[in-house]
Amino acid sequence: MMRNGIRRNGPEPKSSPERAAEGRDGGVQSVDRALSIIEVLAEDDEGYRLTDLAVRTGLSPSTVHRLLTTLEKRRFVQFDRTCSRWHIGAQSFAVGATFTRRRNFVAQAMPYLRKLRDQTRETANLAVVDDQSIIVLTRIESREIMRSLTKVGGRVAMVASGVGKAVLATYGDDDVNAIIRRQGMPRLTEKSIVRPSALFAELATVRRQGYAVDDEEARMGLRCVAAVVYNDCGEPLAAISVSGMTSRITDERLPTLGKTVAEVAAELTLALGGVMPGAKPA
Structure with a gap:
């Protein structure tokens, strides 16, 4: 000019x-x-x-x-x-929906979420990690009385959620420590995990049993049972979970619910062309 x-x-x-x-x-x-x-x-x-x-x-x-x-x-x-x-x-x-469309596995996951809801009679959720937080992509609501912990599109800290702990269990210790340093370990309820040593012990349990449990750690009266969905490289793609009131998700039901969630997560992994940890890609 x-x-x-x-x-x-x-x-x-x-x-x-x-x-x-x-x-x-x-x-x-x-x-x-x-x-x-x-x-x-x-x-x-x-x-x-x-x-x-x-x-x-x-x-x-x-x-x-x-x-x-x-x-x-x-x-x-x-x-x-x-x-x-x-x-x-x-x-x-309209703009936000692009985020879901970009993750084109959401539509494919819907029948598995319905199956999970019908088998457990609890709300079934699909979530992913975004910027070191968990974001809920979609859910199939339970027909029972339910108080949702996080609405669709909502975020929750990884250390304070079942889906977050399920994904964290696939990470190495250095990556987990980096997330702790960034997010902290907030005490949301009297049952929240607020010490790194307790979190690492919890993650060891998740790896051993194949599913994670949020035992009223984010909100009193609510429990969540979650397992990881893997991509074609055997890395975490997403996580699915069932969530409900502690009066329904009792201590006695946890092993059965955990087994069901893990099985449906494995089925969804295979349907999406993913591979479970330890398996060889086709």
Whole structure:
């Protein structure tokens, strides 16, 4: 471009306001703020009022309203005028669904989740590791009374979940220690595992019995039994689990449930072209 009669090559230098809008990590502040609003809205199906969103995000009401207006135009959020609450919009679902479609094994896993639900009468879940956390891809709900621990799309720390411990049991000690250093070991309930030595002992048990148990470690009154689904290299691709109330998933049922979950996980592994640990690829 020309400036003062001199041709300059390359992009136009950013103005001071533009530079100020960029965080130290190079991220644009307004984008970061908009995404934080979407993340908060995704936490509660009941939606949020403007003032509540401002408190949750730490932003001023005027800033939140400005960003919400922009997001609403793009259908990432929607406003319910009957109760003056903001909710996640259809476009957020459309974009998020790409994550599931990219993992094309989800559709293939559905019959196995239904089988698991029908055999155990408990909610069957499919989850994967994403950024060292567990994210629930889909579930088949139990016909019994159920309080879901984590909704579809929700995240949970690996050390505090059955599916997380099932996957961690396939990792080496150095990798497990790295995750502990990054995530910590939060005490979510009185039964949470909060010492590395106890976690490593638990992982040894998981390896021996072939399934993992979340014994009220993330929420009191709820148990989860999980096993790993492997890819064609014998590495963890995902994990499946059954979850339910402790009144139904009793100590006496755990071995039977663990055997069932492990068997269905092995069946799904083979159906997806994966190989179980120790087996040779075809």
